[in-house]
Amino acid sequence: MSHVEVFGVRHHGPGSARALRGALEEFKPDAVLVEGPPEADPIVELAGDPGMVPPVALLAYSPAPDGGGHKAAFWPFAEFSPEWQAIRYALGAGVPVRFCDLPAANQLVPSGRERDMSGHAAEGIRLDPLGRLAEAAGYDDAERWWDDAVEHRGAGPSPFPAIAEAMTELRARLAEQPEGTAPAGPPPGRSPREERREEQREAHMRRTLRRTLKEGHERVAVVCGAWHVPALRARIPAARDDRTLRGLPKTKVAMTWVPWTHGRLAGRSGYGAGVRSPGWYHHLFTARDRPIERWLTAAARVLREEDLHVSSAHVIEAVRLAEALAALRGRPLAGLDEVTEAARAVLCEGADLPVELIQRRMVVGERLGAVPERAPMVPLQRDLQAEQRRLRLKPSALGREHDLDLRKPTDLERSRLLHRLRLLDVDWGVPAGTGRSKGTFRETWTLTWRPEFDVELIEASAWGTTVRGAATARAEALADQAAALADLTSVAERCLLSDLGDALPSVMGALADRAAVDTDVAHLMSALPALVRALRYGDVRGTSTGPLRTVVDGLIVRVCVGLAPAITGLDDDAAREFLAHADAVHGALSLLADEAHLERWRTALEGLLTRPDALHGRIEGRLTRLLLDAGRLDDVPDRMARAVSAGAAPARAAAWIEGFLSGGALLLLHDEALLRLVDGWIAGLPAGSFTDVLPLLRRTFGAYSAAERRAIGERLRHRAGPRPGTPGHPEDPVDETRAAPAAATTLRILGWAN
Template identity: 40%
Template sequence: MSVHILGIRHHGPGSARNVKAFLEELQPDIVLVEGPPEADAILQWAGHEGLQPPVAILVYQPDNPQHSCFYPFADYSPEWQAISYARKHNIHVRFMDLPLTHVFGIEQEQQAGVAAAEPEIITETFNPHTREAAKDSTTTIPGASLPAMEEGPVYSDPIAHLAAAAGYDDGERWWEHMFEYRRQPEQVFEAVSDAMQALREELPVKDNRMEQLREAWMRKLIRQAEKEMFQRIAVICGAWHAPALQQMPKQKEDNDLLKGLPKVKTDCTWIPWTYSRLSYASGYGAGVPSPGWYDHIWHHPDDDGVRWMSLVAKLFREQQQDTSAAHVMEAVRLANALASLRQFSRPGLEELNEATLSILCNGEPMLMQLIKEQLIISNRIGSVPADIPRPPLQADIEKLQKKLRMPQTADFKDYMLDLRKDTDLERSIFLHRLDLLGIHWGVRYDVSGKGTFKEHWRVQWNPSFSVDVIEKGTWGNTVVTAVTQYITDSAQQTGTLTEVCNMLESAIPAELPDVVDILIQRINNLAAASGDVLQLLEVIPSLVNITRYGNVRKTDAALVMGIVESMISRVCISLPAACTSVAEDAALELLDKFMAMNDAISLLQDEALTGDWQHTLGQIAANPQTAAVIAGYATRLLLDFKVMEHDKPANAFSVAMSTANPPGRSAAWLEGFLKGSGSLLLLDESLWSMVQNWVSQLENDIFIQVLPLLRRTFSNFTAPERKKLGEKVKSGGGSQPAVTGTVSSDIDENRAEKGIPVVMNILGFFDTSSHQKMK
């Protein structure tokens, strides 16, 4: 009976090749692989022709799908090669990592205790050095990075010690040249085990309870295999764990460590994976820097650079870059020369990249980004058989994707949908429904031009969508059922009118009439109970936009119009009071909603609603307590509607810009009045003169105070308007005094003269007794 521990680097092509060669020579009768024991039941699919890497095992909690784990595999992953060997030779294969039923249970206990614990005593979570960038509770495993040190020199992982001793400044690069590019596998696993043993003994690594549990469970399954009388046991695990599995402690110690672990219910399945998610850039802790390159050297281990450079040349030619065979030959020659100077047996990716930059890119680094995306990382996506057990909602989504000819792709793909065509309309409906479910497979972009019959979508499949699909599967087995139940419940749970209106705006293009009816009823109830006029202002424009779907979407816009009319009536009643005693920041925020409201009413083309809105504007503009910027904008709108008498705009402007008003208020009123366009100042000479005279009479310190407001006002004008206004100032246009004849006056000058002595006396200038003498 013999146990063979093979320490490997996860997703390493050299390690995979060495594992495959070792197993073929050893011919074990059982293979133990680092991985989740819950997935033993689905290992039967590993030999299926439809299961093509990159793929991943997804383990999740059925009652909390966002609490999940991914175990990715590429074709060149050592674990995948070990599983494939066992399936091909019909021998036993088992996963031996700590079951996630315990891992999730431990994490739940820790999360429950976080509220009462101080930050410095919160315990670690499962395999923290491999946890993916935080997205809910999703984890990607297995890990390649080794535990970080607490003392001594700072390295990203202990392997960096060995790299530094060999003269490398990068542990990954040292590992690649020592193991991934090595062609002689003799005693490689013994060397790895000895190196890890030395590192574990010498480096001050902090005790990690989760790692101790994992290694104890691995030893438990090795002992179990021995008890079952397997004679040749092959164990494939991360290199860091190899020494812990070779030096077995007493069984009682491991049993005591594993006693009483909490448990939760879990489920698992196979899902497609992508090379981009296998890279470091995705945040995957056990990722590799160049999954596409690793795939190349796995399938073409004898390539001296010719085949790789040919792929680079092909890529450049597809991008209309001039690349000849001579370029390829010279680049290969340079790469091999660099490898020879560095005492490497053959060029690696670094040498090939340097040669590519010098010869094929002419020193232009921008083109290297294209090589990185298309070749070094690659956009490959795996596949899983259609008959693999999966949640019903996921099966329905895949069925619709196949029917609409919209396959899952690792790279993005653009769809310009013409909603007048049946297939494009169905695609649009499908994407809108997924979006409502929170599965954002497609991102919608604006389409230039008029009309609502075109939509631009960019779709790109992310493996993490599988978790979202499982989570939303609790609402229904089909897309229609799930989105109906999910939105109905969400609408009942939220009390925010804005959120429900956003749901309605998305539900109409998704063609969900039952959902639309429910949302309209919910909006009606919330609007009737809402006394917040600002909230009504915010949702009216979106509801008005919804009516525009009537032509293309075959939706009855009258369902929405009743609610819109009722909301506008309530806004017209409550808005004047809401515009008084408003701080400057709040007034500017209200002004944006004001503009959107006015655009919405103009879009409706309803005479009665327009009349009510104009009456409301008149009340707002005439109220001296109204915020200045809003009063100015209301006056401007009344002028645009042409409902003000010929002398009213000049009167309102004269009063607002009077020296009796604080300069800041006058500047704010002017900002509102000129909001959106400077054409008024160009076309109306009387207004131009009043503005110019008001500015010219400001004292220096007051002018400095109002200058930011004036600058903000004029910065909102278009560049041609600002240019013409500048030319008008330069030429002295409008410098004459304002025409006073346009302003009517009913003042009795004789009566006014009698009050002058009293006013002057109050101001302390002279006595009333001397008035006649001075006169």
């Protein structure tokens, strides 16, 4: 006679997992059914491979109907997930294990799911049936009630009969149906589509159970979310389930295992069946004895690693406090709230930052799982894994900084790999800001592996089977689709950084054609910096840049020739945009360090200053500053005096000052004459004019650092001392008769008097 046991679990609960393992060992089933996509049945045996280290996830993916990528869904498992323990038990006991949820082929159409959701997302956690049970038990926190009732419970009778009874009563009450009738549907509040999908899921679970019994299995264990237990225990005719499942749309899907992280198991990540504290739950499952003592000891270790003083006495007192809090609150075991409060009060001495450190590293954690090499993968994934091993770049869920020296072959290859992945929109590595650069031979990257990168690699496999080949094809496609000259130059730069020599001819051909016909100087100026960077760093990397140099030479000549007509009659916004381009070009030419091009650029700027009436005040001021820094002007004080003279309109004078001083405050700190001119001009402004130009002045001086502003103020304060002709001025003569008594007294005090 067949015997079916339905075990209702919380998808990621250590107490549920531990109790389930014990219940299975006692029940000794000859088949195990687990909530999950049945397409994973052929690869479920990989869960027993020594190379499979949770957290991991089943990944189902299918091409989107419009061909614009893949739709994907994840089914995550941690070591403390009951479903994972059921799978490992079945594999260890040698009994069949199958997944019984609605197939992924049906779940990914018509609307699909978001990448970071899973097959567990529709579980009642989101609809909060636990909240109803917690409320009935006198709790205002559903997760706290579940922890006390299930997760923190010690040895004792199995909790599953009580869970099944509670869920049966809850579903009956929510649907306002008497107990014993057909199983109630989902709680009110779901959309009709969601209710229909839930009915389909439960119908397929029952169908799989019937098929398993028909195959001759007599002792079948079904592991599913607690909400589904009443539906699977109810006597529903097979014909009704067949009608529910008839005509469901389906799509072709592929299934594999991928690494997962504790951070993505957290509810804050958007995962519908997530938990608040995966790191804490992992600890509860793995630390079978004295979990509170072990947790606080580990917390002390984390704080000591940050050079915070935490002694053994601190740990002992924190354990006592956590246990006392649990006793006062009537909890069977100190929970996360109690150990956190104890850590805050004792280990962290009330400080918030150390508590946040414990939260990040321990309560959530960023444990990254692993899958065996024989797990199904697209060729692009396998190629990336081979490159990671070859270059000794191990994926990690924790952000790790890598400082690469491009003069070393291995670091150069690492840089190229990371740049190629970014071309494929797989941002495993993110380059640090330019402010932290250590020179042209250095790159700093922050590497953080996220589970969705596997989906992005699957999507990118449409471009090729290797990282280099796929990046080459993607670069050529981006060049074909580029809408502006600057977009093309960006692609060219990325090709050189990635060492994609096969893509360069087509990219450079498109770039040369576009540059030859584009007559907009602003477009040419915006395109030039990326090309110069590519030329400069391409040389550093040993990449051939001959065709690129030809394009750069032509662009520089055309920019210098087209400057004069491009800056005539500009308003404030257009002048600011032009100056951004001019500063970028000036910096790019300085980086290029080609004296012929620098001379051509500076000569063009000098030519513009010969016709100040045609220039916006901000442009004239900025060009004056650039030429001053280059040592090409020796009459800057006179130019500034004319710009801020009484005959100049206050608004134009303020714009001139803004442009001139936008390069930084060092000029004012070291040039007394210019500081005096600016100070005198501001002091002499009429009240009405001062109000008009104040926003420009605040924008100019607000861009300086606090230290620079303070230094300017100190210089002005000293300049505002005694004026000539007043007592105390250093140029006034000393009255020796009046000073003699004071001098004599001072000499006697010092012991120098005769």
